[in-house]
Amino acid sequence: MKLFLFILKRFFRLVLTILIISTIIFFVIRVIPGDPALVVAGIDASNAEIQAIRVKLGTDVPVAVQYVRWMKKLVRFDFGTSLISNQPVMTLIKQRFPLTFSLALLGIFLGILIAIPLGVLSAVHRWSLWDYFGMVYSQLGMAIPSFWLGIILLLLFSVKFPIFPLFGSGSIKNLFLPAIALGFARAAVILRLTRASMVDELSKEYIITARAKGLTEKMIHYKHALKNALIPVVTVTGIQFGYMLGGAIIIEQVFSLPGLGRLFLFAIYQRDFPLIQGGVVFIAVIFSFTNFLVDMFYSFLNPKIRIS
Amino acid sequence: MNKGTIQNLFFKAAVLFVILLGVTALAAPLIAPYNPTAQDISIRFTAPGLHHLLGTDNFGRDLFSRIIFGTKAALIVGIVSTSIAVFLGMIIGLWAGLGSPLTDSVLMLLMDSLLSFPTILLAITVVSFFGYGLVQVMIAIGVIFSPVFARIVRAEALIIKTESFVEASRSLGTPVLKRIFIHIIPNLLAKVIVQGTITFALAIVIEASLSYLGLGTQPPTPSWGLMLKDAKDYLIQAPWMAVYPGLALAFTVFSFNIIGDVLSEKLNPRVLK
Numbered sequence: 001m002k003l004f005l006f007i008l009k010r011f012f013r014l015v016l017t018i019l020i021i022s023t024i025i026f027f028v029i030r031v032i033p034g035d036p037a038l039v040v041a042g043i044d045a046s047n048a049e050i051q052a053i054r055v056k057l058g059t060d061v062p063v064a065v066q067y068v069r070w071m072k073k074l075v076r077f078d079f080g081t082s083l084i085s086n087q088p089v090m091t092l093i094k095q096r097f098p099l100t101f102s103l104a105l106l107g108i109f110l111g112i113l114i115a116i117p118l119g120v121l122s123a124v125h126r127w128s129l130w131d132y133f134g135m136v137y138s139q140l141g142m143a144i145p146s147f148w149l150g151i152i153l154l155l156l157f158s159v160k161f162p163i164f165p166l167f168g169s170g171s172i173k174n175l176f177l178p179a180i181a182l183g184f185a186r187a188a189v190i191l192r193l194t195r196a197s198m199v200d201e202l203s204k205e206y207i208i209t210a211r212a213k214g215l216t217e218k219m220i221h222y223k224h225a226l227k228n229a230l231i232p233v234v235t236v237t238g239i240q241f242g243y244m245l246g247g248a249i250i251i252e253q254v255f256s257l258p259g260l261g262r263l264f265l266f267a268i269y270q271r272d273f274p275l276i277q278g279g280v281v282f283i284a285v286i287f288s289f290t291n292f293l294v295d296m297f298y299s300f301l302n303p304k305i306r307i308s
Numbered sequence: 309m310n311k312g313t314i315q316n317l318f319f320k321a322a323v324l325f326v327i328l329l330g331v332t333a334l335a336a337p338l339i340a341p342y343n344p345t346a347q348d349i350s351i352r353f354t355a356p357g358l359h360h361l362l363g364t365d366n367f368g369r370d371l372f373s374r375i376i377f378g379t380k381a382a383l384i385v386g387i388v389s390t391s392i393a394v395f396l397g398m399i400i401g402l403w404a405g406l407g408s409p410l411t412d413s414v415l416m417l418l419m420d421s422l423l424s425f426p427t428i429l430l431a432i433t434v435v436s437f438f439g440y441g442l443v444q445v446m447i448a449i450g451v452i453f454s455p456v457f458a459r460i461v462r463a464e465a466l467i468i469k470t471e472s473f474v475e476a477s478r479s480l481g482t483p484v485l486k487r488i489f490i491h492i493i494p495n496l497l498a499k500v501i502v503q504g505t506i507t508f509a510l511a512i513v514i515e516a517s518l519s520y521l522g523l524g525t526q527p528p529t530p531s532w533g534l535m536l537k538d539a540k541d542y543l544i545q546a547p548w549m550a551v552y553p554g555l556a557l558a559f560t561v562f563s564f565n566i567i568g569d570v571l572s573e574k575l576n577p578r579v580l581k
Contacts, residue, residue: 020421028437143562145513147520148536148554151543155550159543166543246426250517254540265521268436280433284425291424 006299014292021284025277026070030063056083057273079278084270089278092263097282100252100259103182104244106175111183111190112237116230119194123202123229124221134191141188146247150181150254178255182247186240193236198229231301238294242287319570322563329560333380340373345528353546363548365538371549375556377530382512382560385446389511390504392450397457402488404458405465416462419455427452431514435523442515442531445524449511456503464496498575505568509561516557532557 037053038045045053054060058069058080073080079089114137122134157177158166164177201207202225210220249261256262260279267275332339341361348368356363362371404415422430434448468474474491482490518524519533527534532553539549 016417017421017424020418021425024421025433028434139562139565142565143509144558145516145554145561147517148550148557151536151540151550152554155543155547159547243426246429249429249432250521253521264432268432268523276433276436280429283429287425 003299007296010292010295014288017288018281018285021288022070022074022281023067025280026067029273029277030059030066053083056081074281079281080274082267082275083272084267084275089275092275093260093278093282096258096260096263099257100245100248100261103175103178103248103251103257103259104241106172106179107182107186107244107248108237108241109183110179111187111240114183115187115190116194116233119191119233120198120221120226120229122191122195123198126199131195134195138188138192141185141191144185146181146185147250147254149184150178150251153177153181154255174255174257178251178257181254182244182251186244186247189240190233190237194229194233197232198225201225201229231298234301235294235298238290238297242290245283245286315570318566322566322570325559325563326567329379329383329563332376333383336377336380340370340376342370342373344369344373344377344530346370353542355546356548362552363546365535365546365549366542371535371552374530374535375532375553378532378535378553378556381442381525381529381531382515382557385442385449385515386508386511386564388446389449389453389515390507392447393453393507394457394500394504396450396454397459398461398493400454401458401461402465402492405462406469406484406488412462415458419458422452423455423459427510428514428517431518432521432523435518440523440526442525442529445515445518446511449514453507453510456507457500460499460503461496464499465492468492468495502568502572502575505564505571509564509568512557512564513561 037050037057037059041050041053051060058066061069077090079093081087082089082092085092118130118134118137121130122128125131154166154177157164165174202221207220207225210224215224245260248259249264251257252259252261253265260283264276264279264283266272267279346369348364350368351360351364352366352368354360354364354368356371360370360372362375364370365374400415400419404412404419407415430452431445431448434451435444438444438448468491471491474487477487477491515524516531516533516536519531520537522537525531525534535553536550536557539546539553542549
């Protein structure tokens with residue numbers, strides 16, 4: 001029953017967050033100075049043309065009516081029609097999302113692959129070479145902007161040593177460099193947390209008990225401590241995954257990948273308002289939903305959360 | 309050398325670097341060997357050498373001079389955005405912390421919704437609505453980072469509200485504003501400074517990212533992000549165009565992060581393990 005209530009509460013918060021974000025987006029686009037229809041139509045447009053765009057944008061009716069319409073459509077994931085391509089916004093998003101999703105997935109995978117082993121080694125062998133390496137890595141990871149790392153990776157592995165293709169998409173080879181650029185900085189965050197969490201765990205009393213029982217250090221570190229230390233790491237990794245979807249916008253531009261980020265960016269360049277609105281809300285939904293799943297998983301791993 | 313000495317060394321180097329950045333930004337016209345926007349197609353793509361320390365770009369502009377002038381843009385973004393974030397955060401945080409429980413929950417729900425969203429996406433969205441340019445970017449970054457400060461300020465305000473010395477001051481009839489300035493703000497300063505340092509670094513990265521996408525600083529103003537945008541099309545002819553502005557960016561962010569890290573350890577002994 002408590003678990004059910006917990007899920008219900010979290011679900012309510014998920015819906016509320018999405019509601020707030022979409023409301024903010026709705027009003028922001030309407031309080032900006034100037035009529036979007038005028039911007040879209042250009043200076044030479046006739047009144048009839050501008051009116052037609054207003055109808056298309058739905059800005060020909062009072063704001064309250066627009067808001068109700070917007071919310072009604074939102075429930076059905078209907079974000080309207082793109083002004084440029086005349087296709088439904090959701091269709092465009094569906095075409096582009098898989099690439100961005102796989103990029104983020106590969107990015108988080110590579111990030112975990114670096115961060116968790118290094119974080120654990122740093123914590124187990126504190127002030128060792130591993131630990132110093134981990135510290136240097138986490139500082140670099142946080143200082144090097146991902147898009148610059150992307151450019152440097154292109155420079156090194158596509159121009160200087162042509163191992164990876166400079167352009168194109170479709171194969172995993174095309175996603176590898178962008179995923180590294182995306183995962184590198186995120187790994188720094190996960191690494192720091194893994195180390196801190198593991199250090200924390202190793203100083204607890206049950207570790208002393210385990211040692212008193214005569215367990216080997218390996219057993220203590222990797223069977224007892226690691227299991228508990230990873231609980232907070234899971235949460236942060238999940239949130240990092242959400243951030244990667246945002247970061248993908250820039251990385252896709254660096255590597256010329258036709259993902260959601262590029263779609264969104266071109267919508268901005270071309271002032272395709274329905275596509276901008278839809279894109280933001282879509283990413284917000286995905287992001288909030290990821291956080292929701294992470295919370296669920298966390299409560300599954302850590303029963304304390306469910307009971308309290 | 310133990311960990312403390314190494315850390316101290318880094319901290320000193322970082323502070324020195326930040327001071328150097330400040331001086332560079334202020335004295336850019338004196339230090340830069342060339343006009344950062346002067347074009348000379350005849351010397352485009354000159355490799356780094358004696359005349360052009362870091363080479364020239366696709367318009368024959370001197371990269372070293374452009375990076376020096378870019379320092380100014382970066383620091384202005386850091387200062388203005390962080391100030392906006394701190395200012396907004398203070399107001400919202402105090403309002404939430406000292407206001408009624410309803411105000412508190414509504415404000416914090418709003419702040420949490422903002423916080424639970426990828427920063428870069430939020431920045432791009434705001435800029436896409438309000439138009440491109442440095443001013444819009446700075447306001448956007450300021451607004452986006454205000455929830456972080458609002459949380460800190462609110463938490464502190466809630467604690468301090470119940471402290472006996474504040475209570476005493478209240479019963480003596482000290483006006484609210486005066487209480488805020490005398491008792492609450494000084495107590496907050498340490499945490500706000502630490503968070504401010506980190507925000508400073510993040511603001512510079514976000515401005516560079518947006519300029520890279522063409523949404524931030526507009527040409528021909530020298531900005532590190534914009535320089536990297538130009539570099540992208542000439543990776544083969546002029547790789548130096550991509551290397552040096554990024555290095556400037558990374559070193560700046562690195563220094564601010566180090567300063568933030570050391571300060572937060574010094575102010576919060578629990579982190580040090």
